[in-house]
Amino acid sequence: MHDKLETIYERVLSRNPGETEFHQAVREVLESIGPAIDKHPEYAQARIVERICEPERQVIFRVPWEDDSGDIHINRGFRVEFNSALGPFKGGLRFHPSVLLGTVKFLGFEQVFKNALTGLPIGGGKGGSDFDPRGRSDREVMRFCQSFMLELYRHIGEYTDVPAGDMGVGSRELGYLFGQYKRITNRYESGVLTGKDLAYGGAQVRKEATGYGCTYFVDQVLKARGDSFEGKDVVVSGSGNVALYTIEKVHQLGGRVVAASDSSGFVHDPKGIDLELLKDIKENRRERITSYTDAVPHAELVTDRSIWQVPCQVALPSATQNELDADDAAALARNGCLVVGEGANMPTTPDGVRVLREAGVLFAPGKAANAGGVATSALEMQQNASRDSWSFRYSENRLREIMIDVHDRCHATAEEYGRPGDYVAGANIAGYSRVAEAMLALGLV
Ligand SMILES: NC(=O)C1=CN([C@@H]2O[C@H](COP(=O)(O)OP(=O)(O)OC[C@H]3O[C@@H](n4cnc5c(N)ncnc54)[C@H](OP(=O)(O)O)[C@@H]3O)[C@@H](O)[C@H]2O)C=CC1
Numbered sequence: 373m374h375d376k377l378e379t380i381y382e383r384v385l386s387r388n389p390g391e392t393e394f395h396q397a398v399r400e401v402l403e404s405i406g407p408a409i410d411k412h413p414e415y416a417q418a419r420i421v422e423r424i425c426e427p428e429r430q431v432i433f434r435v436p437w438e439d440d441s442g443d444i445h446i447n448r449g450f451r452v453e454f455n456s457a458l459g460p461f462k463g464g465l466r467f468h469p470s471v472l473l474g475t476v477k478f479l480g481f482e483q484v485f486k487n488a489l490t491g492l493p494i495g496g497g498k499g500g501s502d503f504d505p506r507g508r509s510d511r512e513v514m515r516f517c518q519s520f521m522l523e524l525y526r527h528i529g530e531y532t533d534v535p536a537g538d539m540g541v542g543s544r545e546l547g548y549l550f551g552q553y554k555r556i557t558n559r560y561e562s563g564v565l566t567g568k569d570l571a572y573g574g575a576q577v578r579k580e581a582t583g584y585g586c587t588y589f590v591d592q593v594l595k596a597r598g599d600s601f602e603g604k605d606v607v608v609s610g611s612g613n614v615a616l617y618t619i620e621k622v623h624q625l626g627g628r629v630v631a632a633s634d635s636s637g638f639v640h641d642p643k644g645i646d647l648e649l650l651k652d653i654k655e656n657r658r659e660r661i662t663s664y665t666d667a668v669p670h671a672e673l674v675t676d677r678s679i680w681q682v683p684c685q686v687a688l689p690s691a692t693q694n695e696l697d698a699d700d701a702a703a704l705a706r707n708g709c710l711v712v713g714e715g716a717n718m719p720t721t722p723d724g725v726r727v728l729r730e731a732g733v734l735f736a737p738g739k740a741a742n743a744g745g746v747a748t749s750a751l752e753m754q755q756n757a758s759r760d761s762w763s764f765r766y767s768e769n770r771l772r773e774i775m776i777d778v779h780d781r782c783h784a785t786a787e788e789y790g791r792p793g794d795y796v797a798g799a800n801i802a803g804y805s806r807v808a809e810a811m812l813a814l815g816l817v
């Protein structure tokens with residue numbers, strides 16, 4: 373790491389003790405952007421890096437709510453408004469028992485550069501809660517969301533901060549959140565949340581966007597080496613919003629997804645995952661992945677080893693952070709994996725990335741590969757602002773164009789800075805440069 377950046381990194385560690393995921397996200401960026409710092413001394417003079425590493429605002433609040441049996445629960449809510457140089461703060465809400473301030477800060481920091489890579493006018497932020505919606509009734513989820521929004525509403529707005537979905541926050545949760553926001557503010561401010569259902573101002577393709585976009589990005593990586601998804605065995609971890617629509621687009625492009633997971637284990641189906649069945653299990657019945665093998669006898673349920681032991685040519689981690697470690701990376705390389713594309717945020721550990729790089733496996737980092745979700749959220753904001761709604765076909769074409777542009781921008785930047793084929797360097801330098809130029813123009817704010 374560049375000497376100046378090492379000093380900055382040490383200060384990030386000392387000012388944010390114990391926030392290991394945030395440290396990890398910062399370190400990855402600082403390890404990449406040294407060449408950009410050398411090329412632009414004005415960035416150092418304006419202390420741009422130090423300012424980017426410090427969120428503009430961090431809000432933490434109490435969320436009390438009552439379950440169906442009348443018991444009281446107290447959860448903690450977060451919104452980290454990281455950087456608004458390029459536009460209103462933009463980023464998801466995560467409802468998961470593992471959520472801590474450091475988790476939200478890692479996600480928000482990633483979001484700043486991801487959103488910049490889309491070329492769209494959106495800043496970066498993230499929020500959520502340690503509330504676990506899994507196993508809760510719709511009414512319990514509604515009561516939690518209403519209590520959560522009773523605090524959050526004062527900090528958000530279509531021109532201020534626009535939340536969306538992430539782990540544990542899908543169209544059900546967004547509907548309850550939007551309904552409460554509308555009631556509190558007495559405004560039909562469609563653009564205050566994205567990922568909304570089509571019934572009340574949502575946009576075509578937003579549900580599919582992260583998964584489709586990641587697949588489009590990896591398709592470009594394969595095309596750059598004269599290859600494609602055709603005939604490839606693919607492993608996709610997770611079975612939530614990102615994973616399901618990654619599987620859908622991989623199958624449309626001629627690949628075969630042979631394994632998917634949830635936190636209880638994974639299913640291996642050598643004939644190819646039956647997506648309609650998996651969607652019914654996950655989106656309608658909200659059941660465990662074990663229900664898949666109940667319906668598909670030839671499929672294997674595995675709970676005692678990593679999904680990344682399953683041989684494949686393309687690996688698409690789409691579950692959660694740090695799910696793919698050095699041993700997983702070595703197994704993928706040993707089994708002939710050509711590309712790893714991150715649908716999730718920061719799913720590969722630093723040692724995992726190192727092993728993949730040393731083995732010559734192409735690597736597409738999440739801040740570039742999974743940007744299709746937030747990009748389509750920005751398109752939802754455009755439609756809401758113009759009181760318009762675009763067709764599925766037009767929206768998907770826009771998404772595909774954006775992902776090709778993101779890929780080409782990362783690829784070209786990596787070449788420009790002497791790191792050909794290094795999508796991590798390309799993504800971090802390109803994203804950072806766009807944010808830095810805006811921050812320079814806006815003065816010391
Ligand atoms: N939604 C979006 O628009 C975007 C999401 N992302 C990122 O993609 C990832 C997935 O998000 P999303 O699909 O929205 O979330 P969902 O909650 O819809 O799905 C998450 C999936 O991952 C599984 N999972 C969670 N932890 C583990 C684990 N330790 N091992 C195996 N599986 C696990 C969950 O299983 P279980 O049900 O058992 O918990 C679930 O199947 C996250 O990193 C998110 O930040 C990135 C860009 C956009």
Ligand SMILES: N=C(CCC(=O)O)C(=O)O
Pocket residue numbers: 462463464465483486534535536537538566717742743745746747749
């Ligand atoms: N959870 C998301 C989507 C954010 C958004 O659509 O605003 C992400 O980019 O990580």
